[in-house]
Amino acid sequence: MCSCIVGRVSATLAPAPSPSPARPAPHRRTRLLALPEMRWALAATVAFLLGLVSDVAGMPVWVHGILYAVAYLAGGWEPAREGLRALREKTLDVDLLMIVAALGAAAIGQVLDGALLIVIFATSGALEALATARTADSVRGLLDLAPATATRLTAQGEESVPTDALAVGDVLLVRPGERIGADGAVLDGVSEADQASITGEPLPVVKRPGDEVFAGTLNGTGALRVRVDRDPADSVIARIVTLVEEASRTKAPTQLFIEKIEQRYAVGVVAATLAVFGVPLAFGETLTDALLRAMTFMIVASPCAVVLATMPPLLSAIANAGRHGVLVKSAVAMERLGETDTAALDKTGTLTEGAPEVTAVTPRPDSGLDADALLALAAAAEHPSEHPLARAIVAAARAQGLPIAPAGDFTATPGRGVGALVDGHRVTVGRDESGGASEGGTVVLVTRDGEPLGTLTLTDRLRPDAPATTAALTALTGTAPVLLTGDHAGAAARVADATGLTDVRAGLLPEDKANAVRDLQRAGRTVLFVGDGVNDAPALAAAHSGIAMGRAGSDLALETADAVVVRDELTAVPAVVRLSRAARRLVVQNLVIAGAFITGLVLWDLIGHLPLPLGVAGHEGSTVLVGLNGLRLLRRSAWRQSAA
Helix, strand or coil, rough: CCCCCCCCCCCCCCCCCCCCCCCCCCCCCCCCCHCCCHHHHHHHHHHHHHHHHHHCCCCHHHHHHHHHHHHHHHHHHHHHHHHHHHHHHCCCCCHHHHHHHHHHHHHCCCCCHHHHHHHHHHHHHHHHHHHHHHHHHHHHHHCCCCCEEEEECCEEEEEEEEHHCCCCCCEEEECCCCCCCCCEEHHHCEEECCCCHCCCCCCCEEEECCCCCCCCCEEECEEEEEEEEECCCHHHHHHHHHHHHHHHCCCHHHHHHHHHHHHHHHHHHHHHHHHHHHHHHCCCHHHHHHHHHHHHHHHCCCCHHHHHHHHHHHHHCCHHHHHHHHHHHHHHHHHHHHHEEEEEEEHHHHHHEEEEEEEEEEEEECCCCCHHHHHHHHHHHHHCCCCHHHHHHHHHHHCCCCCCCCCCEEEECCEEEEEECCCCCEEEEECCCCCCCCCEEEEEEECCEEEEEEEEEEEEEECCCCHHHHHHHHHHCCCCCEEEEECCHHHHHHHHHHCCCEEEECCCCHHHHHHHHHHHHHHCEEEEECCCHHHHHHHHHCCCCCEEEECCCCCCHHCCCCCEECCCCCHHHHHHHHHHHHHHHHHHHHHHHHHHHHHHHHHHHHHHCHHHHHHHHHHHHHHHHHHHHHHHHHHHHHHHHHHH
């Protein structure tokens, strides 16, 4: 569609009530057919296809005539209404020109050509409306992370209050398993908070007095007293919503530039059509001949071939990417991906798999245990726990086929570890206070009856295809990707060393990631950001293009991104960028072809006498030619070449 629908995420987004603080109520997504643009586009497409079938089948003219008329009405009334509204505001909308061209085509017997043009308009408008609605849905869903109520401590005791009524200085009681109601600092208690939605850290973070906590993050097994340090409207989670909205609005200037070009083109074609009709008429040409020449000019100058010059390559690339597990949300997104000259990558869930694994088992020489025995003992003590580290230790033992002994008298101490009776001995597994981290990993100490037996190192698992992907992006863009992560510097350095990255920025909050992307853009770079979490959404929206990893990606990341890697294969990122560049090359080829045909036919009509049937044939020929050229990207070999 020549005139894209410009949608903005609604600023009136209120948090939905939740049945419990730990489990926010799911937000409702906009259904496809709930959008009027989608319904009208579907009706126009169905009517067009039925008309085409009846036409080819040789049914009576009135049958496909009625069906084509339905396609015109269903797909054309909205752009026609918008075009007339623009006329009342003394501007000329290209969509109105297209409707006139489609009606002109029908007036001289090219009903199918006009109906096809109408269907293209309607389909493009529906896709834009759907993307806008889904983004608004996902932003509303983000606000569901924050609980509806919180427990506030007063001199009289406890009281349950709405989180939006909290004020700076209030003291909250956060029980185990509850979501934290506001940004603040821990006054008392020890627990672990799952704050992956904010910082991207894959493991729960120990919270002690003085540590910062964020609204919407999930408290672990300990109780906390938290002092509110930020107004709920200024919380990190609320600022993420604002950043997504602001970054989305920064794309508007590009849309305004496109509309300005359309306006000039529309005015030029209308003025030229009137001149082609009026000038010969003034010099004595008959009304019929002058009108026929003007109608021929309107047909050959109409941008049907230009529209098809752009859409088939991009839509073919989208379809091909979809067959290989990459969902590109629009033709505009597919085109933008090819402009990338710098990639910025999240760590957790993007370059890594977002799940801890045991990478080293180190028994003490005097423990009398080998690595397998130490791992089995730790797994026995951790077996009753649901902590991510515990699950990783148990999974490692099972993967090696080690027996896991039954445990009793299980205890868990938030921030310290677990203990259990295993074969009559008290076994504990907890953080190694002497070190705590090794090369970006988490180290836990295993003891038996108070005697240290050895350590286990757990790290976030690097994706096997991460090094190849970063190398491919470097070769593709000419610049090594930038690593942007909320995780600590040690973990970031470990991943950077494994993937060959040198520009590493760690410890970033969501707004810091978005600012880092903007800094790159201010330096003249065209940035592609790849991420997966809620904390990545502002950067995804701020970047020129954004790709979300789909397996564990948050709703907001998936909706904010321009493309989603559904199969979670990281190598698909450089592949889809290459495919976009191939599509852009075909777009340029098609625009040259379409421009050459339109220019030649228009000059023929103005200088000589272009017969109407020949003009229509030339116009349709150029349309078919650019369409077939664009469909070349549907071939499976196009993806293989991009993925090579």
